[in-house]
Amino acid sequence: MIGRRDLFLCVFFCIDSSLQSIVSSLSHQSYLYAMYTNWDDTIVALATAHGVSAIGVIRLSGSRAIEIADSLFPSKDLLSQSGYTLHVGLLKEGDKVLDEVVISIFRGPKSYTGEDTVEISTHGSPFIQEQVINACMFKGARLAKAGEFTQRAFLKGKLDLTQAEAVADLIASNSSASHQTALKNIRGGFSEVLKILRDKLITFSALIELELDFSQEDVEFADRSKFYELIFQMDKTVGDLIQSFKLGNVIKNGVNVAIVGKPNAGKSTLLNTLLNENRAIVSEIAGTTRDTIEEVINIDGILFRLIDTAGIRESKDVIEVIGVEKSREKMKGADIVLYMFDVEDESRGEIEAALAQLQEINPSFLLIGNKADITGDELAAKKFEGIEALYLSAKTHHHVDALKERLVDKVVQGQVNTESTIVTNARHYGSLLQVQKSLQDIRQGLDAQISGDLLALDIRRCLHYLGEITGEITNEDQLDYIFSKFCIGK
Numbered sequence: 001m002i003g004r005r006d007l008f009l010c011v012f013f014c015i016d017s018s019l020q021s022i023v024s025s026l027s028h029q030s031y032l033y034a035m036y037t038n039w040d041d042t043i044v045a046l047a048t049a050h051g052v053s054a055i056g057v058i059r060l061s062g063s064r065a066i067e068i069a070d071s072l073f074p075s076k077d078l079l080s081q082s083g084y085t086l087h088v089g090l091l092k093e094g095d096k097v098l099d100e101v102v103i104s105i106f107r108g109p110k111s112y113t114g115e116d117t118v119e120i121s122t123h124g125s126p127f128i129q130e131q132v133i134n135a136c137m138f139k140g141a142r143l144a145k146a147g148e149f150t151q152r153a154f155l156k157g158k159l160d161l162t163q164a165e166a167v168a169d170l171i172a173s174n175s176s177a178s179h180q181t182a183l184k185n186i187r188g189g190f191s192e193v194l195k196i197l198r199d200k201l202i203t204f205s206a207l208i209e210l211e212l213d214f215s216q217e218d219v220e221f222a223d224r225s226k227f228y229e230l231i232f233q234m235d236k237t238v239g240d241l242i243q244s245f246k247l248g249n250v251i252k253n254g255v256n257v258a259i260v261g262k263p264n265a266g267k268s269t270l271l272n273t274l275l276n277e278n279r280a281i282v283s284e285i286a287g288t289t290r291d292t293i294e295e296v297i298n299i300d301g302i303l304f305r306l307i308d309t310a311g312i313r314e315s316k317d318v319i320e321v322i323g324v325e326k327s328r329e330k331m332k333g334a335d336i337v338l339y340m341f342d343v344e345d346e347s348r349g350e351i352e353a354a355l356a357q358l359q360e361i362n363p364s365f366l367l368i369g370n371k372a373d374i375t376g377d378e379l380a381a382k383k384f385e386g387i388e389a390l391y392l393s394a395k396t397h398h399h400v401d402a403l404k405e406r407l408v409d410k411v412v413q414g415q416v417n418t419e420s421t422i423v424t425n426a427r428h429y430g431s432l433l434q435v436q437k438s439l440q441d442i443r444q445g446l447d448a449q450i451s452g453d454l455l456a457l458d459i460r461r462c463l464h465y466l467g468e469i470t471g472e473i474t475n476e477d478q479l480d481y482i483f484s485k486f487c488i489g490k
């Protein structure tokens, strides 16, 4: 038997060592850095886009970056210059002048990669840039792989993995919403939340593992009711993040909007009106559109991929039949279906039948009563009383702004503000689903009062998947894959 005081002291020391062993077993970023980077390995790449431009920036990173730049820049001793300084002069390879350049020096660790970094701003000729890169390589630099600068920043601990991935998203962002989300993630918005929860779970994990050391004493260091609370809180947060993925995906990749309806309803006219150009052929002949037409528009910072489809009807024309089949497919796969009908031509019965079908095929739809310029809004609304539709005129643009608002509302439903945390990455989504599953297992284990060693296993699994998101847990293949999706020079 051990006394209470001894037990207390033991616990005090053991908590600390348990915590350390858990943290070190879960984190191997520095080990990866050592394995990945050879300290003498200096990388070079063009950081700006290929092609003719006003200027181009060539980036060097690694322990020899400044030395290599210095060997090509005879007018000044760059080795003795401090970080965050700019130097103008001729870049020369032997006697041959390559270009007149501006050199920026960043000394590690206060640089993007955490290593010594030099950026050479040259004139924007692909020929000059190639020559400068070759000269750097001749002096000992190696061509960087895609994403290698950011990979180094990650391995040096300047960014966590979600932040690094957000860099790629930021470069690829093409709407203000995706731009805002990527920027927020670079600042650590999404991983911050998870890190706090992960830390709390690590503490519990340490306490539970400690109980195993004192299994003969029948003591409980981890307060089970507080643990329940934490698991509940984590489950809620993870659930919200999983939910946000659909929205995040939409922000990143755009919302697919299929415009469907019977021939002549005015679908192509609506597409043209929304695009503000005559993209699709419009005619009074039913069956004008045979194939689907896709165009992208940006409304309030959200990308919508509009898909104009062939009017749906029975037809003997082989090509039209294929077109109609395609329309049905697009209707199924769309994020939003705009079902258009002609308020003058179509009857209430027809629309009710269409509604019933829509509910089955894709319940995310908006009914659009078109050609309200002929009947007037009121008459149209009266004819289809009880059916929720938006009446507009694709031709005269009447109420088209209201449609745009409805589209944005449907996506956002009041929840996209850039302050909320949104998951946009399929890899994070996959890991979050695993976290959710392991949280369920932990909860079931607690309910069933399973032994501490089994509980500890579930907790470790949960910590593993959480760490996978922020990059505390990664394997080399995974890292290579993630960074290979970057462009070279980033």
Ligand SMILES: Nc1nc2c(ncn2[C@@H]2O[C@H](COP(=O)(O)OP(=O)(O)OP(=O)(O)O)[C@@H](O)[C@H]2O)c(=O)[nH]1
Pocket (backbone or CB within 6 Å): 262, 263, 264, 265, 266, 267, 268, 269, 270, 281, 282, 283, 284, 285, 286, 287, 288, 289, 290, 309, 310, 311, 312, 370, 371, 372, 373, 374, 392, 393, 394, 395, 396
């Ligand atoms: N008065 C009026 N006519 C419209 C309106 N929208 C479309 N039209 C006319 O309706 C006819 C059919 O328009 P389209 O846009 O080609 O119709 P669609 O639904 O694409 O037809 P299909 O491609 O055959 O399926 C054309 O003559 C248009 O000018 C509208 O809001 N008001």
Ligand SMILES: [Mg+2]
Pocket (backbone or CB within 6 Å): 267, 268, 269, 280, 281, 282, 288, 289, 308, 309, 311
């Ligand atoms: Mg058409």
